[in-house]
Amino acid sequence: QLQLQESGPGLVKPSETLSLSCTVSGGSVSSTSHFWGWIRQPPGKGLEWIGSLYYSGSTYYNPSLKSRVNISVDTSKNQFSLKLTSVTAADTAVYYCARDLVSWGQGTLVTVSS
């Protein structure tokens, strides 16, 4: 059974880089049949798609975040990762990883604060 688990710091300082990983079990990030993505949800608000990656190398990002975001895959660890640079308080959210936006991780809260 496919499972995804987010991990990373729960607190990031303003202007620094938010880095999260998603560990996949029960499936392979090398699969060319699926895309791997990140979605976030600020406290009390709706869902925002951040970006998606196909193993073939294609990546797609939310235009509002494109200048600050990078999604990559590490096949040796069966993980994919999110990096968001120059964070502000507006980036405080629960961050979810997902496969095909069908199977989701449980989410991890990242707070941006000094």
Next chain:
Amino acid sequence: EVVMTQSPATLSVSPGERATLSCRASQSITSNLAWYQQKPGRAPRLLIYGASTRATGIPARFSGSGSGTEFTLTISSLQSEDFAAYYCHQYNKWPRTFGQGTKVEIK
């Protein structure tokens, strides 16, 4: 980008009643629409994809309809576990976008 607009923002319904949620796309997305249910503190759960196909394990009381720009999620007889937030999501074009959500609450 495709803007997804859901209505109403909040829907008050009694258990056993029917609930109808709407989602409108700013341009045609054919049938590339999904519906998610989200309970507090939980990840979203896929209910419907392809506008009308129930995901694995989803009860038959959930049904989706529509194509193009107008879509509907119907819950035929609300159960206690159905009180939650619901989001529509288009996957026809990049960037992917979500509606702002409809909260279904107990009347």
